[in-house]
Amino acid sequence: MNNFKKKEYKISDIVSTVSHQLKTPLSIIKGCLEILSSKDLGELNKKQKECLNDALENTERMNSLIKNLLNISKIEEDELEIKPELSDLKEIIKKIINNFYALSKAKNCTISFKVLNKVPLMLFDPLKIEQVVINIISNAIFYNKGEGFIEVFLEKKDNELLFSCKDNGLGVANDEKEKIFKKFYRSEKTIFLNVSGSGLGLFISKAIVEKSNGKIWFESEENKGTTFYFSLPIIKK
Amino acid sequence: MKKTKIIIIEDDRFLNKLYSDKLESSNFEVLRFLQGEDGLNNIELEKPDLILLDLILPIKSGFEILTEIKNNLETKDIPVVILSNLNQEKDIKKGMELGAISYLNKIDISINDLPNIINNILKKVKE
Numbered sequence: 542m543n544n545f546k547k548k549e550y551k552i553s554d555i556v557s558t559v560s561h562q563l564k565t566p567l568s569i570i571k572g573c574l575e576i577l578s579s580k581d582l583g584e585l586n587k588k589q590k591e592c593l594n595d596a597l598e599n600t601e602r603m604n605s606l607i608k609n610l611l612n613i614s615k616i617e618e619d620e621l622e623i624k625p626e627l628s629d630l631k632e633i634i635k636k637i638i639n640n641f642y643a644l645s646k647a648k649n650c651t652i653s654f655k656v657l658n659k660v661p662l663m664l665f666d667p668l669k670i671e672q673v674v675i676n677i678i679s680n681a682i683f684y685n686k687g688e689g690f691i692e693v694f695l696e697k698k699d700n701e702l703l704f705s706c707k708d709n710g711l712g713v714a715n716d717e718k719e720k721i722f723k724k725f726y727r728s729e730k731t732i733f734l735n736v737s738g739s740g741l742g743l744f745i746s747k748a749i750v751e752k753s754n755g756k757i758w759f760e761s762e763e764n765k766g767t768t769f770y771f772s773l774p775i776i777k778k
Numbered sequence: 779m780k781k782t783k784i785i786i787i788e789d790d791r792f793l794n795k796l797y798s799d800k801l802e803s804s805n806f807e808v809l810r811f812l813q814g815e816d817g818l819n820n821i822e823l824e825k826p827d828l829i830l831l832d833l834i835l836p837i838k839s840g841f842e843i844l845t846e847i848k849n850n851l852e853t854k855d856i857p858v859v860i861l862s863n864l865n866q867e868k869d870i871k872k873g874m875e876l877g878a879i880s881y882l883n884k885i886d887i888s889i890n891d892l893p894n895i896i897n898n899i900l901k902k903v904k905e
Contacts, residue, residue: 561864564884565790565793565863567885568793568885569796572793572797573802575889576799578890578891579890581800604885604886624867627869636886639888641890642888667867668865
């Protein structure tokens with residue numbers, strides 16, 4: 542019976558179905574909260590706004606968890622598939638930053654985006670790379686010290702497209718630098734910052750970038766900030 | 779001034795109401811349907827400026843509805859925006875190949891941006 546089950550149902554298929562089922566109620570909750578935050582239904586007082594921002598922040602967290610859950614189940618089954626298609630990373634980043642507007646405002650930080658030279662359309666998996674960008678930028682938002690500045694850059698460098706995300710947040714301690722791409726690793730800072738997370742985002746991001754023949758790394762100084770980078774080979778055909 | 783008319787086909791009653799309320803408060807005229815067949819029957823009659831279409835629907839799927847809209851001479855030019863949480867590349871590709879003008883992921887868009895997104899799509903269509 543167990544063998545039958547194993548053959549008939551892959552964990553990743555079950556996770557995929559459950560993820561989709563979870564997204565509908567989450568879309569409704571998020572939509573209702575956004576309507577409240579838009580003042581369509583009237584002004585809110587300071588405490589109500591704080592409460593609303595907490596709720597919005599956690600819908601984004603849930604959304605990210607669902608997406609990461611789907612990826613982790615594929616990684617665990619060694620079935621992480623990269624489906625390259627001609628895509629525009631610049632537009633993907635713009636969309637993500639726009640979607641993070643409410644959250645970054647609630648967390649008191651600003652995000653800028655600069656394209657440093659002409660970047661080409663190229664072959665990569667847009668949905669997977671989108672998740673990498675989401676994981677990196679959301680970390681920068683959550684680990685900012687208040688009045689944070691997050692600068693996102695995209696540039697063509699030799700035969701690669703280079704993404705970077707620089708923040709002036711809490712940075713990574715030297716003794717943690719080896720560990721942050723490990724599965725389930727969560728920084729000690731999450732405890733006093735009260736940042737919730739799964740410890741999966743960077744592990745998944747590394748798996749996706751490396752499976753796309755790219756590289757991912759970071760530079761960081763504690764209490765000064767961190768810059769995350771990933772590069773992807775420019776392939777057009 | 780004539781209001782922009784939108785038909786929403788979304789079987790989740792909460793989302794259906796949420797989208798309608800947002801668009802109505804932004805001065806759109808909205809006709810909303812919980813089932814694809816009901817929506818389809820009204821598209822030819824109402825000639826909306828744009829259709830917001832979910833994919834997982836009872837009886838007839840969004841893909842089937844889209845195919846019927848695009849195969850009907852009376853309705854084929856009406857822009858259809860797919861609004862779905864199905865986010866697999868194959869779904870997006872299929873939707874666009876069947877003639878949708880845009881494919882939006884419900885969980886990722888902000889509902890407050892929906893009126894602007896629709897206005898921008900309609901502006902592009904007119905150009």
